[in-house]
Amino acid sequence: MSAAAFGTANEDNANLSRSDSKAVRRRSLALLGSLIRPVRLRFWLTIATVVLSQAARAAGPALIAFGIDHALPSLRAGNNIPLVLTGVAYLATALAAAGLTALYVTSTARLSQAMLLDLRLWVFRHTQRLSLEFHERYTSGRIIARQTSDLESLRELLDSGVSSLASGALFMVFTAVTVFALDWPSGLVVLAAAVPMFLLARWYQKHSQIAFRQSRVVSARLIVHFIETMTGIRAVKAFRKERENAARYGELAEDYRQATVRSINLNGVFQPGLVLIGNVCVAAVLLFGGFRVLTGDLAVGVLLALMLSTKRFFQPVDQMAMFYNSFQSAQAALEKVSGLLEEVPTVRPPRNAVELRNARGAVEFRDVEFRYRNGPLIIPKLNVSIPAGQTVALVGQTGAGKSTLAKLIARFYDVSAGSVMLDGVDVRQLATAELRRNIVMVTQEAFLFQRLCGGQHRPGQAGGTARGDRGGGEGRGRTRVHHGTP
Ligand SMILES: Nc1ncnc2c1ncn2[C@@H]1O[C@H](COP(=O)(O)OP(=O)(O)O)[C@@H](O)[C@H]1O
Ligand SMILES: [Mg+2]
Structure with a gap:
């Protein structure tokens, strides 16, 4: 990392050089990692609960299929035990799914609150420790921006992100396995969709990273101006600066609006883009399968099942895109917070302190x-x-x-x-x-x-x-x- 990107030095720059951008991202990911570390047990338990609840949900339709294919014929043959067992199993998985869902919802909330509490206290203690020189340069408004709006965007990620990512990814894996099991060539077609999706995600990452950085910068400016006006309200009134300050605030608020609109617009391309790729992929599977049905290589029923599964496969993409959006936003915020945490006091306590037994005062x-x-x-x-x-x-x-x-x-x-x-x-x-x-x-x-x-x-x-x-x-x-x- 160049010296320019260290700490808060280059905080207002949204267009970082490639290496600085990488370094700053790494720093923010490291911060996220160090927040997870103390709660890693709960983190993995939450993920496990999400996995189990997804499995319980997926088991429902499978049990119904089993019931129709096996339990009903047995019943007709006079044996009602398989049907009763299937019914009990269905009830059990439904209850388990409900219980596990409730568990992961509360567990995610607890996880995110524990991490935020940690970070909030850390930021406070750290900022308080920094020397006066830092505070004169950085101003309290920025610290407030770090403590409020930046932490808020991390909260949004943690609250919705973890479980939606885990459940979405899991759902896709389950469905992909189904597609492969039904017909592996179609599975390859579905996998091929990953290429354009990856490229689109790269494009989105590159642009949204800048947009979210800009939005953090202007949001901090907005808060700084607000704080400075209100803490200096006596001077503002004495010099009749109200109108000027209001105009400046208006400009900053407009900047913030534009920065937000920019990131929304990017998301407006990214999310529908992913859905489009998904739909094109479904069409490709239909076309590919349709020809093979004509030549007699594929049964119509299998094609129907393939269509349903492929469609299902792309269902969580929306949700994942939303996760990626809040991830990008939170990362921009963490870049700033981690920069603040990287600062060190310039007035440092001595390594080997000398004791002053009886100070006389010379x-x-x-x-x-x-x-x-x-x-x-x-x-x-x-x-x-x-x-x-x-x-x-x-x-x-x-x-x-x-x-x-x-x-x-x-x-x-x-x-x-x-x-x-x-x-x-x-x-x-x-x-x-x-x-x-x-x-x-x-x-x-x-x-x-x-x-x-x-x-x-x-x-x-x-x-x-x-x-x-x-x-x-x-x-x-x-x-x-x-x-x-x-
Ligand atoms: N925190 C600061 N950052 C930069 N310059 C400062 C700061 N505090 C004071 N100065 C400058 O240092 C000079 C001496 O200030 P100061 O010691 O407050 O003077 P005095 O107390 O004698 O009025 C002034 O020119 C002032 O502008
Ligand atoms: Mg003085």
């Missing part, structure tokens, strides 16, 4: 240079030493870099060059918990955690406490980074 900037990502140099070579116990005020005009210095001490970002030291230890060598315990940053923006309302958040500790934050930052030896109005 802060030193040693040859520090800093820029945000690839931006301009905000802090050119800075050397400052603040002895422990001193209270220092940093004065400067807006944008001078005061807040940035505070953030560097708290290690919200890593310096571009040089080092920030706390009591002579590079902050990059301190474990995150240790750092947060010793350095408390009071940020400018007021933020209340919904669950913590009433009690305040205690810095550096997980969860809130009703005792308030007064004890939190003022212990002796703690460095307080107070960071008031700019």
